[in-house]
Amino acid sequence: MTLEALLARPQYRLPPAEKEAVLLAGLVDLTARHRAACPAYARALDRIWPSPAPPRTLADLPWLPVGLFKRELLQSVPDEQVFRVMHSSGTTGQARSRIVLDRPTAAVQARALASIMRTLLGPQRLPMLIVDAEDQARGDGRFTARQAGVVGMLPFGRDHLFLLDAEGRLRRDALAAWLARHPDGPLLVFGFTFMVFQHLAQADPALDLGRGILVHTGGWKRLQDRAVSRDELRRRLRAAAGLTRIHDMYGMVEQTGSVHVEVEEGALLAPDFGEVIIRDPHTLEPLPPGQPGLVQVLSLLPGSYPGHSLLTGDLGVVRRLDGPPGGLRGKRLEILGRAPRAEPRGCSDTRELPA
Amino acid sequence: MRIRRLLPAPEGEVEAADLVDALLAAPTLPPFAPPLVQACAGLSAAILAHPRARQLPALVALAWSLRPAALRALQARHREEEGDTLRVPRGLVLHLPPGNVDTLAFSTWALSLLAGNRNLVRISSRGGEAAALLIALWAEVLAAGPPAVAQGNAAVATDHDPAAIAALSARVDARLAWGGDATVRAIRQRPLAPRALDLAFPDRWSWSLWSTEAWRALDAAGRQRLVEAFADDLAWFDQQACASPRLLVWVGEDGAACGAALRPLLAAALRQRGFGPSGGLLLDRLDAAFAAALDPGVVEVHDLAGPLTTLRLSETAAVGRDRAGVGLLQELCLPTLGDLGELVQRKDQTVTTFGFSAETLRALARQLNGQGVDRFVPVGEALRFEAVWDGVDLLDLLTRRVTVRVATRGAP
Numbered sequence: 001m002t003l004e005a006l007l008a009r010p011q012y013r014l015p016p017a018e019k020e021a022v023l024l025a026g027l028v029d030l031t032a033r034h035r036a037a038c039p040a041y042a043r044a045l046d047r048i049w050p051s052p053a054p055p056r057t058l059a060d061l062p063w064l065p066v067g068l069f070k071r072e073l074l075q076s077v078p079d080e081q082v083f084r085v086m087h088s089s090g091t092t093g094q095a096r097s098r099i100v101l102d103r104p105t106a107a108v109q110a111r112a113l114a115s116i117m118r119t120l121l122g123p124q125r126l127p128m129l130i131v132d133a134e135d136q137a138r139g140d141g142r143f144t145a146r147q148a149g150v151v152g153m154l155p156f157g158r159d160h161l162f163l164l165d166a167e168g169r170l171r172r173d174a175l176a177a178w179l180a181r182h183p184d185g186p187l188l189v190f191g192f193t194f195m196v197f198q199h200l201a202q203a204d205p206a207l208d209l210g211r212g213i214l215v216h217t218g219g220w221k222r223l224q225d226r227a228v229s230r231d232e233l234r235r236r237l238r239a240a241a242g243l244t245r246i247h248d249m250y251g252m253v254e255q256t257g258s259v260h261v262e263v264e265e266g267a268l269l270a271p272d273f274g275e276v277i278i279r280d281p282h283t284l285e286p287l288p289p290g291q292p293g294l295v296q297v298l299s300l301l302p303g304s305y306p307g308h309s310l311l312t313g314d315l316g317v318v319r320r321l322d323g324p325p326g327g328l329r330g331k332r333l334e335i336l337g338r339a340p341r342a343e344p345r346g347c348s349d350t351r352e353l354p355a
Numbered sequence: 356m357r358i359r360r361l362l363p364a365p366e367g368e369v370e371a372a373d374l375v376d377a378l379l380a381a382p383t384l385p386p387f388a389p390p391l392v393q394a395c396a397g398l399s400a401a402i403l404a405h406p407r408a409r410q411l412p413a414l415v416a417l418a419w420s421l422r423p424a425a426l427r428a429l430q431a432r433h434r435e436e437e438g439d440t441l442r443v444p445r446g447l448v449l450h451l452p453p454g455n456v457d458t459l460a461f462s463t464w465a466l467s468l469l470a471g472n473r474n475l476v477r478i479s480s481r482g483g484e485a486a487a488l489l490i491a492l493w494a495e496v497l498a499a500g501p502p503a504v505a506q507g508n509a510a511v512a513t514d515h516d517p518a519a520i521a522a523l524s525a526r527v528d529a530r531l532a533w534g535g536d537a538t539v540r541a542i543r544q545r546p547l548a549p550r551a552l553d554l555a556f557p558d559r560w561s562w563s564l565w566s567t568e569a570w571r572a573l574d575a576a577g578r579q580r581l582v583e584a585f586a587d588d589l590a591w592f593d594q595q596a597c598a599s600p601r602l603l604v605w606v607g608e609d610g611a612a613c614g615a616a617l618r619p620l621l622a623a624a625l626r627q628r629g630f631g632p633s634g635g636l637l638l639d640r641l642d643a644a645f646a647a648a649l650d651p652g653v654v655e656v657h658d659l660a661g662p663l664t665t666l667r668l669s670e671t672a673a674v675g676r677d678r679a680g681v682g683l684l685q686e687l688c689l690p691t692l693g694d695l696g697e698l699v700q701r702k703d704q705t706v707t708t709f710g711f712s713a714e715t716l717r718a719l720a721r722q723l724n725g726q727g728v729d730r731f732v733p734v735g736e737a738l739r740f741e742a743v744w745d746g747v748d749l750l751d752l753l754t755r756r757v758t759v760r761v762a763t764r765g766a767p
Contacts, residue, residue, distance in 0.1 A: 040649050047648035047656045067642035072649060281634040284660040294638070313638055341635035 003300045006273045007111050011119040012263060012328040014272040016321060019330065020058060023275055026300045027061055027308055034306035037076035041306040044068075059277055059286040063296055063309040066254050069097035077102045077304045088253045089146055097254055102304040109257030110152070112301055116271050117156040120247060120261060121213060127182040128157020129175070129212070131191025131199055133164040146192065148253070149217060157188045163199065170199060175207070187211050189243070192218035197228065200243065201236035210242035217249035217259070224337060230266070250335050254307050258299035260333055267319060267332035274299040276333050278318055279311065292317040292336055315339050356522050361478055362494055362510035371522040374509055378447050378473045379526065381506035386442045386471040386754055387430045390501045395421045395465050397496040408488050413458045413591060416739055417489075421465055429469065429742060433750045440756040444471030445552065446528030448753060451520065451542060453533040454479040459596075461489050462740040463531060463749065464508075470753040473507035475523060480512050521545040529554065529753060554752065556745050559597035559704035560676050563588070563734060567607030567688075569710025570617075578620065581709060584735025586624035588707060589663070591738045593630070593681050598705040598730075598737045602674060602685040604698070610688025614667065622662050625682075631662030632681040640664055640680035647678060671698040692719060703727040704745060707734040 001022050006014075014022065035042045045052075045062050055061050068074070075082065081102045088097035101109075132150055154160060161178045165171050189212040191200070196216045200207065214237065223233060230248075237243040250268050251259035260268035260276065270276050277296040278287045287293045295316040302308045315336040323329055357368045384391055402408045402418035409415055419425070433442065448467045452460035460476055467474050478486060490510060497505040513519040524530055524545045529552040532542045539555045547553055563585065573581065588600055605613055625631060632640050637660070647653045647666050652673020657665040668674060668687045671694075678685065689695065692715070706728050708716060716731045729746035732739070742750050 044645055044648045047653065048645065048659060050655075065638060065641040065645055067638065068645045071642065071646045281637060282631070282660070284637075294634070311638070311641065313635070315634070339635040339638055341639060 003108070003273055006271075006300070007108075007115045009115075009272070011116055011271045012269050012323075012330055015325070015329055016331075019272060019275070023273075023298060023300065024055065024058055024061075026273075027058065027298060028055060030300065030302070030308045031062060033303075034076045034308070038074055038306050040072060040074055041076070058275055058298060061298070061309050063311050064306065066097070066252065066310045066312050069099060069254055069305075069307070070095040073098050073100065074307075075100040075305050081304070086148060086253050086256065099253055099256070099307065100305045105302065105304040108301055108303065110155070112257035112271065112273065113152055113259065114155065116259060116261060117153075117215075120215070120263065121156065121186075121188060125156060125158040126186055126188040126213070127178070128154070128160045128188040128190065129163055129178070129209070130154075130160060131163050131189065131195045131216075133166055133168065134162040135166060146218075148256070149192070150190070152256070153190045153215070157190070163191075164195075170203065179208070185211065186213055186245075189214040191216055193220060193233075193248070194218060194222045196237070197223055197233060200241040201233055203240045206239065207241045210244070212241070212243050213245045213247070214243050215247045215249055215261075217251065219338075220335075221338065250333070252297070252312065254310055255297055255299045255302065257301050258297070263328055264323075264332070267334065269328060269330050269332065270297075272330070273301065276316070276318065276331055278316060281315070281339065284311075287318075289318045289321055289331075294339060295333075295335065313339050313341075356518055358516075358519050358522075359512045360509060361490055361512055362497070362508065363505055364494055364498065371519065374511070375447070375475070375523065375526050378475055378507060378509055381473055382503040383444060383446075383473070383507070384471050384503060386433070386444060386750075387469055388471065390504050391469050391471065392423075392426050392430070394496055394500050394504050395426055395469060396423050397500065398461075398465065398493055399423075401492040401496055402489075405488070405492060408485075408492065411485050411488070412587070413738070414485055414488065417458050417461060417465075420462065420740065426469070429750065432742075433754070437756075439760045440758050442470075442754040443757055444473075445753055445755055446472060447526070448472045448474050448529045448531065449523055449527040450474060450476040451530065451532040451534070452477070452479075458485055458489065459533070459740065460486070461493065463744075464493075466742055466749050467531075467753050468504075468508065470750055472529075472753055474509070475527065476508075476510045477513055477520075477523075478510050517541065517545065524551075527551055532556070552752065554747070556597075558702060559745065560700075560702045561598050561600050561705035561707075561737060562602035562604060562703065563600040563707045563709070563737075564604050564606065564711065565613070565708070565734075566710025567605050567610050567613045570605075570613045571609075578616075581734060582617065582620045582624050584733075585707075586621060586628060586630070587735055588737035589621075589682075589684070590625060590628040590630040594683075595681065596738055600705075600707060600737060601676075601678070601683070602687065604695075605686070605688045606692055606694075607690070611667070614665070614686050614688070618657060618663075618665060622658065625662035630682065636681045640683055643678055643680040643683055647675070650675070671696055674698060676700070676702060695719075699723055699727040701727045703729075705730045705732065705737050707732055707737045709734045 035045060049062055082100055083103045083106055084101045086099040130150060161174060163171060189209060193216045234246055237246060248262035249259050258271060258274040260270050263269045275298045278293040279296055280287055280293050292315055295312045295314045297312060298309050317334050319332040319334055321331055356371050358371050360367060360369045360374060399418040399421035402414050450460060450463055460478060464474055464476050497508060520542060524547050526548060530547055531554050532539055533556045535558050539557045592599060644656055644659060644664050648656050652669050653666050654669050655667035663682050663684055666685045668685055674685060708731055
C-alpha cells in the first residue's frame with residue numbers, strides 16, 4: 001500500500017500485522033533513499049551500525065537521536081529544492097532543530113495532517129476557534145513551531161476566530177458573536193495545552209463551548225509543574241468551558257504531520273503511516289506493552305530529510321498493542337514526560353555563574 | 356547581606372560581614388599545630404568509623420589521605436622552618452569549590468587548615484550524600500576539638516550568588532575558585548583585597564596512556580586488576596571530574612586489538628559498579644556519539660547502549676575535548692610516545708599511565724616543559740586528590756614564608 005493510499009483512507013484502520021509489513025517496506029525504502037541522498041546520514045549509519053542484518057521488524061531499523069538535528073543540518077535534497085526550513089521551539093541559548101523541507105514533503109505533511117483531522121472531525125470544515133492571538137499565526141515564511149502548529153491547523157476549520165487579543169485577554173464579545181453565527185453543530189477548538197489551561201480551563205465566568213471538539217498539543221510540562229494532571233485538566237475544561245470532547249495531540253517538528261492523537265480517552269494513536277516503539281532507557285532494547293521507556297517514532301512522511309526513524313527525548317509507554325477488530329486499530333500510547341536530563345556531577349559547574 | 360551558615364552550628368542565616376568578622380577574630384595557630392593535625396586525623400577516623408561513609412569510595416579516599424601517617428608525610432614535606440625562613444598561614448581563605456564533586460571541598464579545606472589558615476567554605480546545595488555526610492562529620496570533629504580550631508572554620512551555602520561572593524571576597528587573604536571558564540571569569544570580577552592571593556582551577560581535561568606491549572605481557576589476573584583500576588577512575592563522579600579520563604591512548608603496535616580485548620572486560624567492571632547512563636543521560640551520550648559518527652576523524656563507534664561508548668579515532672587531531680557525555684571514551688592508537696605530538700594541551704590535567712617507567716614519563720614531562728599535563732599517575736589514582744594539584748603545591752601556596760636573619764659577627 002502506498003503512502004498516498006494510506007492518506008486517502010480513514011486512519012487507525014490497519015491491523016497491526018499488515019501495518020508492520022507496510023511500514024517496514026516503506027521505511028526500508030526511505031532508509032535507502034536517505035542513505036543515497038544524504039552523505040552525513042550514510043556516514044552515521046555506517047559508523048553506528050557497521051554491519052547490519054537486513055531488518056525483519058521495525059525495531060531492527062536504524063534511527064537517529066532527535067537531538068542530532070540540533071547539531072547538524074541533515075538534508076536529502078539539493079539546496080535548490082529546499083522550500084522551507086522549520087525550527088523547533090528551543091529555550092534561549094539552546095540550539096534548535098532544523099528540518100529541511102522540499103515542496104513534496106511539505107505538501108505530504110499537510111495532506112497527512114488533513115487525513116488525521118478528517119478521521120477525527122469528519123469531512124466538513126467546522127467553525128474554528130483558536131485559543132491564541134492572531135499575530136501568532138501571521139507568518140512571513142519563517143515559522144516557529146508554535147506558529148506552524150496554528151497555521152497547520154487552520155485548513156481544518158472555517159470562519160476562524162482567534163480567542164485572545166494582542167494582550168492575551170479573552171475576547172468575550174467576539175466569541176459571543178461567533179457562537180451566535182454558528183448556533184448548531186460541532187465546533188473545532190484548537191490551542192496549545194498551556195494556553196487551553198490558562199484561558200479555557202480557568203475561564204470565569206464560564207464559557208459555553210459544549211459543542212466544541214478540543215484539539216490541544218504542546219506537552220504537559222508546564223501543567224505538571226503546577227501539578228495539574230490530565231484528569232484535572234479535563235475536569236476544569238468541563239466546568240469552566242463545557243468541553244467534553246477533548247483530544248490531546250503529540251507530535252514534533254522533526255516529524256510534522258505525523259501526529260499521535262488522543263482518539264480514545266487517555267490513549268494516543270499513531271496514524272497508519274507511522275508507528276511508535278518504546279525502548280529500554282538503559283539498553284535501548286524494544287520493550288513490551290506496559291513497560292515505560294524512551295519513545296521512538298517512525299513515519300513515512302519525511303522525504304527531504306532523514307527523519308523517518310527518530311529516538312525522541314520523551315518517556316512513554318504502550319498500554320495495549322491493538323484495539324478490537326472493526327474499531328480503532330494500533331498501539332495505545334501514553335506519553336509520560338520528557339526524559340529528565342539529570343545534571344551530571346563534575347569539577348566545572350554546568351550551571352555557570354551569572355556575570 | 357545575609358547568607359546561610361552551615362558551620363559552625365547552629366545552621367541559620369547570618370550577616371556575611373559578621374561571619375567574616377568572627378573568622379578574622381578567631382585565634383591563629385601555626386602550620387601543623389597539633390590541634391590542626393588532630394582535627395584532620397579526627398575527620399579521617401570519623402569517616403572510617405561511620406557505617407555509611409566508609410561505603411563511599413570517595414570518602415574513604417579522603418580518609419586515607421588524612422590518616423596520621425599521611426599527615427606526618429605532608430608535614431615532613433613542608434618543613435615549617437627551612438633555612439632562614441619559617442612558614443606562617445596566609446590568614447583567612449575563601450573556598451569556592453565545584454558544585455558537585457562532593458569531596459573536593461573537604462580535601463582543600465583540610466590542607467588549608469593544616470597550613471594554619473582560617474577557612475570560609477562555600478558548600479553547594481547541590482552536593483550529594485557524600486557532602487552532607489562530610490559536613491555532619493566535620494561539624495562533630497570540630498565541635499569536639501579546641502574552640503580555637505572551630506572558631507576559625509565556617510561553611511556557608513550560597514550557590515551562585517554574585518553579591519554573596521563579592522561580600523565574602525572583600526576581606527579574605529586568599530580565594531580558591533573552581534569552575535568552568537565562565538564561572539571563573541565571573542568570580543574574578545569580584546575584587547579581592549590587593550594583598551590577597553587569587554587562585555583558580557578552571558576547566559581541565561584528563562586522559563590515560565597505556566603501553567600495548569605491557570598490556571600484552573599481562574596475564575588474565577593482571578589484566579583484570581588493571582581493568583578494575585581503570586573502572587574506578589571512570590566510575591567515580593560519573594566520569595565528570597576534571598581528573599576523570601575521557602580518552603585512552605594506546606602506544607605501540609596493535610592498539611586496536613588491545614582496545615577490542617579491553618572493551619568487554621571494562622564493560623563488565625563498570626556494570627558491576629552500577630556505572631552507565633540511562634534515560635536522559637543516555638540520550639545526551641547518543642547525541643554526542645551520533646555527532647561524533649559524522650566526524651571523519653572517528654572511525655568506529657562501539658557499544659551505543661551499555662556502560663561505556665567508545666569512539667575510535669584516526670589521529671590526534673580528531674580528539675575532541677568538547678565531546679561530553681557520561682560513559683563516553685575516545686580511543687586513539689599511536690605507534691610511539693614520540694607521536695603524541697600536539698595531543699597534549701594546557702587544559703590537560705591528569706594522565707594516568709600503564710606500562711611506562713618513571714624515567715620515561717619524567718623525560719616526557721621534561722620534554723613537554725609546560726605544554727600541558729600536571730600529573731602523571733598510575734591508572735586507578737586519577738581521582739586521588741593530592742597536595743600538589745593542578746600543578747600547584749597548595750600547602751606551599753596557602754602559607755607565607757617569613758625570612759628572619761640578623762647581622763653576623765663582624766658585619767658593620
